[in-house]
Structures are given as C-alpha cells and as structure tokens.
Amino acid sequence: MYKHILISTDGSEVAQKGVDHGLSLAKSLAARVTVITVTEPFPYYAAASSAGWAPLPIDISGYEEGQKDLADKLLAGVKEAATKLGVEASILYVPNSRPAEAIVETARTQGCSLIVMSSHGRRGLGRMLLGSQTAEVLAHSPVPVLVVR
Numbered sequence: 001m002y003k004h005i006l007i008s009t010d011g012s013e014v015a016q017k018g019v020d021h022g023l024s025l026a027k028s029l030a031a032r033v034t035v036i037t038v039t040e041p042f043p044y045y046a047a048a049s050s051a052g053w054a055p056l057p058i059d060i061s062g063y064e065e066g067q068k069d070l071a072d073k074l075l076a077g078v079k080e081a082a083t084k085l086g087v088e089a090s091i092l093y094v095p096n097s098r099p100a101e102a103i104v105e106t107a108r109t110q111g112c113s114l115i116v117m118s119s120h121g122r123r124g125l126g127r128m129l130l131g132s133q134t135a136e137v138l139a140h141s142p143v144p145v146l147v148v149r
Contacts, residue, residue, distance in 0.1 A: 002029055002031050004034065004113050005026050005031050005032070005112065005113070005114045006107050007022035007034070007078075008115065008116075008117040008137075015117075016118075021116060022116035023078075023085055026085075027085050031113075032087075032089070032090075033082060034110055034112065035075060035079070035090070036106055037074055037093055038093075038097050040097070040098065041097075068095065072093070078091065094106070100133045100136035103117070103141075114143055115141055115146070118148045119132070119147050119148070119149055
C-alpha cells in the first residue's frame with residue numbers, strides 16, 4: 001500500500017509523536033522512509049521592527065549555520081531511531097523554505113505515497129495568527145496525509 005513514507009519533523013515534542021508513529025508504520029509495512037526537516041529564511045521582518053537595527057551578512061550566515069547544525073543533529077537522531085527499528089531511512093534538510101511548500105514538493109519529487117506529520121491542534125485565533133503548516137500540506141498534498149496528534 002504505502003511503499004515510501006515522508007515523515008516531517010521540526011524537532012518539537014509534538015513532532016516526535018509523528019516521527020515515532022511514522023517509523024512504526026513504515027516498519028509494519030516494510031516501507032522506506034524519507035525524513036524531512038525544513039527551516040525558514042532569516043526573519044528579516046523581526047529585524048525591521050527593531051529600531052534602527054539591520055542584520056549584517058554575518059548575522060544571516062550565523063543564523064543559517066545554526067539552523068543547519070540543529071537540523072543535522074535532529075535528523076541524525078531520527079536516522080538512528082529508524083536504523084534501530086530496521087527501517088530504511090534517508091534524511092533531507094531543506095533550508096530557507098516555507099515548511100508546507102517544501103514538504104509537498106518533496107512528496108512529489110521523491111515519489112512518496114504517504115506523508116506523516118503531527119499537528120499542535122491549535123484552533124481559532126492561535127491557528128490564524130500562527131498559521132498551520134499541517135493544514136496547508138493537507139490542502140495541497142498530492143498523496144494521503146496522516147496527521148498525528
């Protein structure tokens with residue numbers, strides 16, 4: 001049924017529930033896995049709101065290096081967990097992108113048959129203000145999406 005599962009994570013406790021569920025599902029189905037984490041571009045809007053401060057190139061490169069280091073550690077941990085379960089897993093870090101767009105695009109280009117991700121379950125104003133990457137993936141995904149809460 002599902003031969004290639006895309007599991008997304010941002011490293012949060014909530015996302016870990018999706019990772020655990022996705023790896024367990026992959027094991028039971030003998031499916032291979034791609035684990036993706038995405039980091040957004042440097043938050044220029046935050047810099048613009050500070051009185052008179054403009055980010056220097058070193059600020060931006062430091063941000064990007066820090067994001068990559070965090071992503072590498074996160075993905076290495078998930079890869080290790082997959083290996084312990086006997087699940088074939090590849091890892092993918094996508095920098096400077098909107099998470100939902102990167103997840104949907106990866107599912108398309110990698111030929112995934114299922115996306116597994118978690119949701120914080122926010123409603124109302126919290127969802128509107130913070131956005132919902134899960135809702136956006138659900139709306140645009142070319143394949144089924146399993147949402148873990």
